[in-house]
Amino acid sequence: MHELSIARSLIEIASEAARKDGRAVEAVHIKVGALSGVVPEALTFAYEIATEDTILAGSKLMIQHVPVRIFCHTCNCEVDLPGIQSFACPKCGQRSSDLVNGRELDIISLEVKDS
Ligand SMILES: [Zn+2]
Structure with missing residues (x-):
């Protein structure tokens, strides 16, 4: 399950940031593109397992889905x-391999408890 290794690297980056911030993390917001090859449910599950016994234990993984976006040269x-x-433009049917969005797998932000 490659989601587990993805979860681990996300946790590594997020816990580094959490340590610097010093506050408890409530949620980690990430962006997952439709072409990233990640199954969101599997990633959420892997995250819950992999955060046990870490600074992020109990925090939620909030996934923002990013659709595939192409640049259509016909519609400009x-x-x-x-x-x-x-990979065809839904408006005019022209195929395009000019990918704008869809491959991302990034941490957007950490949500911390106010105290
Ligand atoms: Zn088009």
Whole structure:
């Protein structure tokens, strides 16, 4: 399960930031692109297991889904794709491999307890 190793590296980065901040982390917000190859449910599950006995234990992983976005040269604009099966512009049908979004797997922010 490669989600576990992804969870571990996210936890590594987040706990580093949490240690510097010094406050308890309530949630870690991340962005997961449709093309990142990550199954969000599996990542959430892996996160819960991998945070046990860490500074992040009990915190939630909040996943923001990022759709695939391509640049369509016919419409001359960026369009979101409804899925990852076809890289064709939903407006005009023109295929494009100009990827704008969809591969991300990044930490956006840490949510900390106010105290
Ligand atoms: Zn188009």
